[in-house]
Amino acid sequence: MRLTGFFIFAASVVLLPVLFPDNYFVTVVGIAAGLHVILAVGLNLLMGYAGQISLGHAAFFGMGAYASAILTTRFSWPSLLAMLAGLWVAGTIAWLLARPILRLRGHYLAMATLGFGIIIHVILVQAAHWTGGPDGLGEIPPLNLLGWTVDGDQQWYGVIAAAMLLSIWLSLNIVDSRIGRALRAVRGSEFAAQMMGIDATRAKTQIFVVSALFAACAGSLFAHQQAFVSPDSFSLMISVELVTMVVLGGMASTFGAACGAIALTLLHEGLVVFEDYEMLIHGALLMAVMIFLPQGLFAGVSQGVRRGWALIASRQRHKG
Amino acid sequence: MQNHAAMTNPPPLLAIETLEQSFGGVMALAGISFQTSANRIQAIIGPNGAGKTTLFNVLCGFYQPAAGSLRFNGQELRGLPPHRIAALGIARTFQNLQLFFNMTVLENVMVGCHLRAKTGLLAAALRLSSVRHEEQQLREWASEALELCGLSGQSERLAGALPYGLMKRVEMARALAAKPQLLLLDEPAAGLNDTETMALRDLIMRIRASGVTVLLVEHHMPLVMSVSDRLLVLDYGSVLAEGTPAEIQADPRVIAAYLGGAVQYAV
Numbered sequence: 001m002r003l004t005g006f007f008i009f010a011a012s013v014v015l016l017p018v019l020f021p022d023n024y025f026v027t028v029v030g031i032a033a034g035l036h037v038i039l040a041v042g043l044n045l046l047m048g049y050a051g052q053i054s055l056g057h058a059a060f061f062g063m064g065a066y067a068s069a070i071l072t073t074r075f076s077w078p079s080l081l082a083m084l085a086g087l088w089v090a091g092t093i094a095w096l097l098a099r100p101i102l103r104l105r106g107h108y109l110a111m112a113t114l115g116f117g118i119i120i121h122v123i124l125v126q127a128a129h130w131t132g133g134p135d136g137l138g139e140i141p142p143l144n145l146l147g148w149t150v151d152g153d154q155q156w157y158g159v160i161a162a163a164m165l166l167s168i169w170l171s172l173n174i175v176d177s178r179i180g181r182a183l184r185a186v187r188g189s190e191f192a193a194q195m196m197g198i199d200a201t202r203a204k205t206q207i208f209v210v211s212a213l214f215a216a217c218a219g220s221l222f223a224h225q226q227a228f229v230s231p232d233s234f235s236l237m238i239s240v241e242l243v244t245m246v247v248l249g250g251m252a253s254t255f256g257a258a259c260g261a262i263a264l265t266l267l268h269e270g271l272v273v274f275e276d277y278e279m280l281i282h283g284a285l286l287m288a289v290m291i292f293l294p295q296g297l298f299a300g301v302s303q304g305v306r307r308g309w310a311l312i313a314s315r316q317r318h319k320g
Numbered sequence: 321m322q323n324h325a326a327m328t329n330p331p332p333l334l335a336i337e338t339l340e341q342s343f344g345g346v347m348a349l350a351g352i353s354f355q356t357s358a359n360r361i362q363a364i365i366g367p368n369g370a371g372k373t374t375l376f377n378v379l380c381g382f383y384q385p386a387a388g389s390l391r392f393n394g395q396e397l398r399g400l401p402p403h404r405i406a407a408l409g410i411a412r413t414f415q416n417l418q419l420f421f422n423m424t425v426l427e428n429v430m431v432g433c434h435l436r437a438k439t440g441l442l443a444a445a446l447r448l449s450s451v452r453h454e455e456q457q458l459r460e461w462a463s464e465a466l467e468l469c470g471l472s473g474q475s476e477r478l479a480g481a482l483p484y485g486l487m488k489r490v491e492m493a494r495a496l497a498a499k500p501q502l503l504l505l506d507e508p509a510a511g512l513n514d515t516e517t518m519a520l521r522d523l524i525m526r527i528r529a530s531g532v533t534v535l536l537v538e539h540h541m542p543l544v545m546s547v548s549d550r551l552l553v554l555d556y557g558s559v560l561a562e563g564t565p566a567e568i569q570a571d572p573r574v575i576a577a578y579l580g581g582a583v584q585y586a587v
Contacts (some may be wrong), residue, residue, distance in 0.1 A: 002421045173444060173445050175447065177445075178434065179441050181434075181446045182431065185423070187420075188422050191402070192414065192419070192420070195412055196498060198403055210441070
């Protein structure tokens, strides 16, 4: 079945809060992990499938968050409308940016997106009249979905989990379609892809916009869930972390990106006890994964499991 | 061998006039003119560096020519990007393989069907029922092309894991899956053994029989001479001669420049 992996994943997401109600790692870390999954899955469409790197993805995350924050607090917009506005802003900016920026390749593309991310961060800090500057914006009203006000960790877990599963489902569908094949073809050989009638610029632009929309959606949810936003959450470090999640989990795999996002979120939580040594251990672990599992956690671990299983099976046969 | 020149001339499928292309002062194409009518196998031969692959790349819109015109079914190709030229019904294979190595054989060939399908981003993301139907259709079309090229058993393998000879056939299947009117084959026999070359010869004949016009750039002279209706000989970016295989083999200029005086080729 095409969606077997998806259903197994969805089942575990639903079961977790049932098995461990009010557990800190489910309702607090789980929410952060869910948002990271949406971001990483969106970025993976761009990095893993279109082969384009973005070091400024936190900017789109920030646009969604600040659109929701500003429109709901200063203009008293309904939260759903504010979220749509955030999606529209991020999508439009991504589309305008795509043409000049996607013409660049490799390091130049990375530099351009890096610059874009920094510019947006500077705007968030400097345009204090709108954004609250470095102090951020607080008292963001709760998310209201057609009359239902999301309240409490449990409900938030449900909303984020639903958004996360939706993003994974959309991503799996896109990858395994005419559009996804066209993207992978452009990555494999742009010239040959064009000779098959694929408009490479259009394909890359489309997926850049889609990944920006995923990020903006996560941003809106983040703003309402935290009830507070500040520029720190959308800095260059966050962009780098998102890229790390995709690479760590395994590029060109939706579940790989999701695994990377969850693993890195858990790692942060787990390393908090080491205080000053956190970054040191963090870096060493990343290096170890890249050296020993170059295809990423997801592919590496599932291959390991398969090999281990084959080994056990062959031993069993030997005995018998 | 049939002589098409003796028949009444149908309107040309492809008409190239005084085409010029230079790279930093080197004239790769120095004013080439020739025509091909539909349902023909037209070979283009010449020594290395004569401009054969450059001609293909100009035809596909990969290079923009410095001067001249290229008309396909009466429409000017000059100035069009490759994906628009593909949409007019031109497909090709590549001298140095340009497969999508990260995809399966079936997926490669399904990309070939790109223009025959319509699914857009939104429909794909939501996987509407129309999309599922179209996927099924694409699978069937791709399987047909794979069967024609003798690749039926290979569809689930990664393209990058195939032996060289099969990779070349996947390129052919991918190009055919686009249902082109004009197929450009760039050295399809390079690296193939004799048995594979004979199979290739049959395949090219079958492709022509299905109504596709073939432009063939090839160095393997026995193949070229036995399969082509007409030959165009290029040398230093210019047309040295044009004619049937028999005429070309008897042309003293071609023999001097390319074929070599003592060599005779069975037709």
